[in-house]
Amino acid sequence: MEETEYSEVSVERQEEFWEQPFQGYQVLNILGRGKSGSVLLARDTRFERDVVIKTMAPVGDDLEGAVERFFYDARQVARLKHENLVRGYDVGRTPKYFYFVTEYIRGESLQGRLEGLQQGKIRELESLKYVMQVADALQFIHEQGLMHRDVKPSNILIDNKGVVKLADFGMAKDLTFLSAEDAALANCEIASPEVASADPIIDIRSDLYSLGCCWFRMLLGRYPFTGESAAVVLRKHISDDPEMPHEVDSRITPATGQLIMWLLNKDRERRPRTPQQFVSKLMTHPLVKLEQQQHDLMEADEAEEKNEDDDDALDDDEFVIYTGPGSKHQPQE
Ligand SMILES: Nc1ncnc2c1ncn2[C@@H]1O[C@H](COP(=O)(O)OP(=O)(O)OP(=O)(O)O)[C@@H](O)[C@H]1O
């Protein structure tokens, strides 16, 4: 698990969590703290399972409106089930917090994984596996007529089997009362040009742009645009051309470089229309095809071995059930 910044959680607030304010849940540990609240590991005492509780301290003027939207969003999210999405279980409020209860993912975040590596980057094939799974989750979200809005390495969780689980989907952004501009500033590294310019209409193609930024980061150890302030970074998203990943590092295949550039197009009309369109293209990537062939070969080998085993088993069975002439196993009358 990624190193957490306990320092940001005041002692007083941590103590409050140990007073067990969440009915039906026993707080076991503090996993970390994001921009909007704390992330707690807890035991769901009714279902006897470990869960994550994400707290959000209520702030702002239109609190009741925000609460309504929070519960509405939570109900929507709790209906959704996908292999690559962290499941939403429950929501609630205490006098001090709103909270969202989700599946607990045993593993690490992509952010943690990258930070744990010396150069802060991973191999291309590994990145392809993650990108493919995030895109699958985004396609599912898109099919519900929704978008994620926060595709970044700390929200890309990787479980112990290497399965990606996209987190923080539907986390009521309203409750933090961040304006569109503030939200873009807070996540400037992955902000699409339309988010950076506070376009009121954004769609799934903005998530695809953020995925492009994450992929760039996975392979090069840095985001496509950096700068001395968030405002500078946002401006670059709007007006600077990103470097071609395969030109920065010649070990990266042009196929990957071009896919990243497709995602990072300034003009959303020139990005993939849907995550599915992107996934279809990803399936034609030489490394993905090679991996698929190896996988098919392995499966064929396993199937052959299994057939041989079955044949052997059949021989044994035939020996046991053989009741013909000369057999000591005669049919019962
Ligand atoms: N469902 C989960 N299972 C396991 N660990 C989680 C889960 N959700 C979050 N975490 C861990 O807690 C850390 C903090 O999460 P959190 O979402 O609060 O912060 P963030 O993603 O860095 O920022 P933001 O508040 O902007 O989303 C994550 O990076 C991850 O390591």
Ligand SMILES: [Mg+2]
């Ligand atoms: Mg998060």
